Structures are given as structure tokens and as C-alpha cells.
Amino acid sequence: MKFTRKANAQWKGSGKEGKGTVTTASNVLNKTPYSFHSRFENGTGTNPEELVGAAHAGCFAMQLSFLLNESGFTATTLDVSATVTFEDGSIVLIVLNLEGRVPDIREEQFIQIATKAKEICPISKLLNTTIELKTNLS
Incomplete structure (x- = not known):
């Protein structure tokens, strides 16, 4: 495609x-x-870093959903926040914080699939920075 x-x-x-x-x-x-x-500062309007964060969170959530489906699971909810850290002229870190509700999945499976989604998400592959993943399966 x-x-x-x-x-x-x-x-x-x-x-x-x-x-x-x-x-x-x-x-x-x-x-x-x-x-x-x-x-x-804290002025009104958007900024490139929050737009990157939104793109990354959205891309990762969709990628994870596809991978869960391939493994026979369907998420009830995947809530993803992306915290983008800008330092000295560079984005040095993005933390993806994932809260997931996926019926019948074991936590180990969830973490394994989420980690793969982080690695193959097109936005993750685009970015030249450290990307951390924190998961919580409820």
C-alpha cells in the first residue's frame, strides 16, 4: 500500500x-x-513536539491493534500518551504510556505484542531518538 x-x-x-x-x-x-x-513557554497554540507526540501515539495504538488482531485478540480500549522530551535543540526521548484493556490476554503476551508494535510502528521507525514503552494491562 x-x-x-x-x-x-x-x-x-x-x-x-x-x-x-x-x-x-x-x-x-x-x-x-x-x-x-x-x-x-505556555502560550496558546500547538507546537511541533505535541504534534509528533499525537502522531506517534495514534500510529502506535493502531499498529498495536493490528498486531493484537493477528494474535487473535481485540482490544476493548488502548489509551496511549506520548511524552516528548525536547532538550538542547533535539527531541531526546519519547515515552509511550499504554493503558490497555484486552480480554483474555496474558500480561506477558500483551507486553511482547506492544513491544513489537513500538518497534515496527512507522512513526517509531521515522524518529531518531530513544523510545521507551510503559504498559499497564487492566
């Missing part, structure tokens, strides 16, 4: 005082604001 997706960013002004917007082809993000303040 091959497909392409597109997103746009527009920036106006200097790095610190300027402002920008990001838009996705689906319009889920439509001129969503971002700025120095939303990235490095």
Missing part, C-alpha cells in the same frame, strides 16, 4: 516574535496557531 499525506505551515515574522499556523489536508488542523510562546 502506498499513499501520501500533506500538511502546510506558514510562519510570519522573527523566530521569537513571529507567529505561524499549521494546516492539514483533512482540515482537522486548519490554520492552527503556533509560536515561540506555544513551543517554549
